[in-house]
Amino acid sequence: CKLNTQNLYQISKQVAVPQYNRSSIKASIVHVGIGGFHRAHQASYIDRLLHQESITDWGICGVALLDFDIKIYNTLKEQDGLYTLIIKELDGSLTKRVIGAIVEYLFAPNNPLVVIEKMASPEVRIITLTITEGGYNYNEATSDFDVNNPLIKYDVEHPQAPKTIFGYLTQALKLRKKRGLLGCTIQSCDNIQGNGDVTKKMLLSYVQLAEPELTEWIESNVSFPNSMVDRITPATSSLDIANLKEVSGIEDGWPVVCESFEQWVIEDNFITGRPAWETVGAQFVEDVAPYERMKLRLLNAGHSVLGILGALMGYSTIDEAANNNAISSFLRIYMDTEVSPLLSDLKGVNLEGYKKSLLQRFGNEYIKDQIDRICSESSAKIPIFILPTVYAQLKRRSSIAHAAFLIAAWAIYSLGENEAGDNLLIKDGMKGLLYEKALLSKKDPKVFLEIASVFGKLKESETFVQVYTKSYQNIVKYGVEKSILTMNNKML
Ligand code: NAD
Numbered sequence: 001c002k003l004n005t006q007n008l009y010q011i012s013k014q015v016a017v018p019q020y021n022r023s024s025i026k027a028s029i030v031h032v033g034i035g036g037f038h039r040a041h042q043a044s045y046i047d048r049l050l051h052q053e054s055i056t057d058w059g060i061c062g063v064a065l066l067d068f069d070i071k072i073y074n075t076l077k078e079q080d081g082l083y084t085l086i087i088k089e090l091d092g093s094l095t096k097r098v099i100g101a102i103v104e105y106l107f108a109p110n111n112p113l114v115v116i117e118k119m120a121s122p123e124v125r126i127i128t129l130t131i132t133e134g135g136y137n138y139n140e141a142t143s144d145f146d147v148n149n150p151l152i153k154y155d156v157e158h159p160q161a162p163k164t165i166f167g168y169l170t171q172a173l174k175l176r177k178k179r180g181l182l183g184c185t186i187q188s189c190d191n192i193q194g195n196g197d198v199t200k201k202m203l204l205s206y207v208q209l210a211e212p213e214l215t216e217w218i219e220s221n222v223s224f225p226n227s228m229v230d231r232i233t234p235a236t237s238s239l240d241i242a243n244l245k246e247v248s249g250i251e252d253g254w255p256v257v258c259e260s261f262e263q264w265v266i267e268d269n270f271i272t273g274r275p276a277w278e279t280v281g282a283q284f285v286e287d288v289a290p291y292e293r294m295k296l297r298l299l300n301a302g303h304s305v306l307g308i309l310g311a312l313m314g315y316s317t318i319d320e321a322a323n324n325n326a327i328s329s330f331l332r333i334y335m336d337t338e339v340s341p342l343l344s345d346l347k348g349v350n351l352e353g354y355k356k357s358l359l360q361r362f363g364n365e366y367i368k369d370q371i372d373r374i375c376s377e378s379s380a381k382i383p384i385f386i387l388p389t390v391y392a393q394l395k396r397r398s399s400i401a402h403a404a405f406l407i408a409a410w411a412i413y414s415l416g417e418n419e420a421g422d423n424l425l426i427k428d429g430m431k432g433l434l435y436e437k438a439l440l441s442k443k444d445p446k447v448f449l450e451i452a453s454v455f456g457k458l459k460e461s462e463t464f465v466q467v468y469t470k471s472y473q474n475i476v477k478y479g480v481e482k483s484i485l486t487m488n489n490k491m492l
Helices: 005-011 036-040 042-050 067-078 112-120 150-157 165-178 195-210 212-221 238-248 289-312 318-322 325-342 351-362 371-375 378-385 387-395 401-413 431-441 445-450 462-478 480-491
Strands: 029-032 060-064 083-088 094-099 102-107 126-129 184-188 227-230 256-259 263-267 283-285
Touching: 029 042, 036 042, 036 083, 036 256, 042 060, 042 094, 060 067, 060 112, 067 102, 083 238, 094 238, 102 112, 112 165, 126 165, 150 165, 150 195, 165 184, 165 195, 165 212, 184 195, 195 212, 227 289, 263 289, 289 318, 289 325, 289 351, 289 371, 289 378, 289 387, 289 401, 289 480, 318 325, 318 351, 318 371, 325 351, 325 387, 325 401, 325 480, 378 387, 378 401, 387 401, 387 462, 401 431, 401 445, 401 462, 401 480, 431 445, 445 462, 462 480
Parallel strands: 029 060, 029 126, 060 102, 083 256, 126 184, 263 283
Antiparallel strands: 083 094, 227 263
């Protein structure tokens, strides 16, 4: 039957449903960007929290900010904010749960003032965001706010009908100040290094343009905690929707699928209070940076390794690459010999267990994460995920063999063909330049390292250039798999 409040009892005979009284829950969190990840991560933590009897705060008001979001808005509206979370376990079994944490939902383009009023209302204490990296409006090269974005100019001129998150937040905070209300917390849950710091910097840059007299009030009344978020959430497929209906009899217009692993490490900096997320699995720490470093250099770097090597070998999903023995032992050796020595001990984290679970997660054949998605924008990812490891290893005169091999593979990948001669779908803002340099690298591999906005001064390291060049030649001569096997055998 159709998923909605009225049918919940019927549905509860098939899958777990919210056991709390949703109509008594106050929406004191506004969340912007009710895409797959928010619904698999934060909303699922909140759903568990709301099962604690005493809690009636901390429901979520979901905001869809873009015109494009009309479909998810309509779906949630028809389903009274309910949706099914389908967790794909490692053994292929599915754990399904109806999530009730989103108790209100607003579509901003239809009525921007209602969204501004909601964000400014006294009951709202936290505004959370998953608006993707692109939503933060920063210039990749300078890391500054992009003041030339026409949407930003539009928002400055139309404060009552903004189009970007910055227009909304600024007007809501202005109202809070005017009405003598408390400030609030603005918490980014996007995959960005220092996501709270970036949000603050970008918002204050916008405020300087639009409402400069608000700056001081924000500095003292709004907090921006950093956080590290993790749960692999691929896009929902029509097959997922059909299976849910067939197996559990639930007609859900937009369920969310994800892996069972979840992690949320948060800086405890909530100026007007927060939910006890630690009671449902989140971890509060003073400094998120080392956790983030571990995740970026192991999980995200691991994704790049599997994606680039896997693409060259003709695979199309991450699990296929992770289940190739040569690639998986390459990744394991990379993690152990080049990354782990640089990571400090972290409270609550068993590094060995973390790496082991990563390999299992990558290998989950039910998740089917697309290699094209993982390799997209590698020119922005490699400098964050891989190169810091290289610089640090060079400094301590330790191995860079696997990282150099990966960069060599990336140079060959950038030619746009896999080893069987089939076209690769490369989505990258620097695609043209990458191709140009990749072509010249066929004669002289180190030309690829001349892309300064990616590699900085790496080409000046003789050690790196030597190992990289040798790897490049090996891949051309023997192919990825054979080259890796030779390397692995030497290491084992
Ligand atoms: P999605 O495509 O399902 O949803 C994206 C959401 O972002 C939509 O609600 C959309 O309206 C909103 N959005 C996009 N651009 C925006 C903009 N300019 N302004 C305001 N809102 C905007 O994607 P998702 O899987 O939910 O991922 C969203 C983000 O979550 C990622 O970019 C990443 O930072 C983070 N994340 C995702 C995963 C994952 O596995 N999917 C894991 C960790 C973190």
